[in-house]
Amino acid sequence: MRQISVSELKNYFSRVKLLALDVDGVLTDGGLYYTEKGEELKKFNVKDGMGLKLLMEVGVEVAIVTASQSASVSFRAQKLGINHVFCGVEDKLRVIEELCQKLQLGLDEVAYVGDDINDLLLLETVGCPLTVADAVAVNKQIAIYVTTQPGGHGAVREICDHILSIKDIKPIGSSWVDALPEMLT
Numbered sequence: 001m002r003q004i005s006v007s008e009l010k011n012y013f014s015r016v017k018l019l020a021l022d023v024d025g026v027l028t029d030g031g032l033y034y035t036e037k038g039e040e041l042k043k044f045n046v047k048d049g050m051g052l053k054l055l056m057e058v059g060v061e062v063a064i065v066t067a068s069q070s071a072s073v074s075f076r077a078q079k080l081g082i083n084h085v086f087c088g089v090e091d092k093l094r095v096i097e098e099l100c101q102k103l104q105l106g107l108d109e110v111a112y113v114g115d116d117i118n119d120l121l122l123l124e125t126v127g128c129p130l131t132v133a134d135a136v137a138v139n140k141q142i143a144i145y146v147t148t149q150p151g152g153h154g155a156v157r158e159i160c161d162h163i164l165s166i167k168d169i170k171p172i173g174s175s176w177v178d179a180l181p182e183m184l185t
Contacts, residue, residue: 002144012128012144013166017109019055020096020122021156023066023073025115026132029152042072045152049080051160056081060163063099065092067118092122113159115139115151130159 004012024030027048033041052062063084064077070087077085086095092114100107108127112119115135123129123142131143134150145162147155 002142004144009145010166013111013163015109016060016111016128016163017105018061018063018100018103018111019052019159019163020063020065020099020110020112020126022092022112022114022116022119023064023068023070025135025151026113027064027076027152027156029150030115030134031152040070040072042070042076043152044076045154045157047154048152048156048160049076051157051164052080052082054164055160058164058167061103061105063096065089065095065112065122067092092119093125096122096126111159111163113156 021027023042027044028042031043033043035041056062061084062082063086064073064082065086066073067089068087073087074085084099089095096110096112097107100110106127107125110126111128111130112122112126113130113132114123115132117136117138119139120142123131123139129143130145130147131139132147132149132151132155135146140146147158149155149158
């Protein structure tokens, strides 16, 4: 993780107007489950979903950008009310650039959470590069923040709570700002 101060981290989170997420290894634990008919299943964390809903309620856009082609991703996004869903993506940066143009946002207003090497270019380009505790090492080196939780186990909720707190919208029971200095050491 890049070494930045708590005040710098707060500044990064305060600028976020779009939170873009990878799926496998971020919104899920990265495990692949198949039925006997070969249908792919994914396990999502309900707390991550609540965090994303809270962000969208306060005007932060949410996007899913994944190389995966899975009906379960589209179904989960629909259940959460996420309108920006891009599956089967090879060039994630191009997709985010086009979405930013549509939403009239700069890349510096984008937070992206990616856990593997196919996320590197986007992590290197956005204003707020983030990753999960069990990401590959190079992603952790690029990220300004690495979650304490692994992907699929509340890591996205952790990020959502941070953004909400920085924007002075505290979910019930959230006290992460007080613990931030300890989390960064």
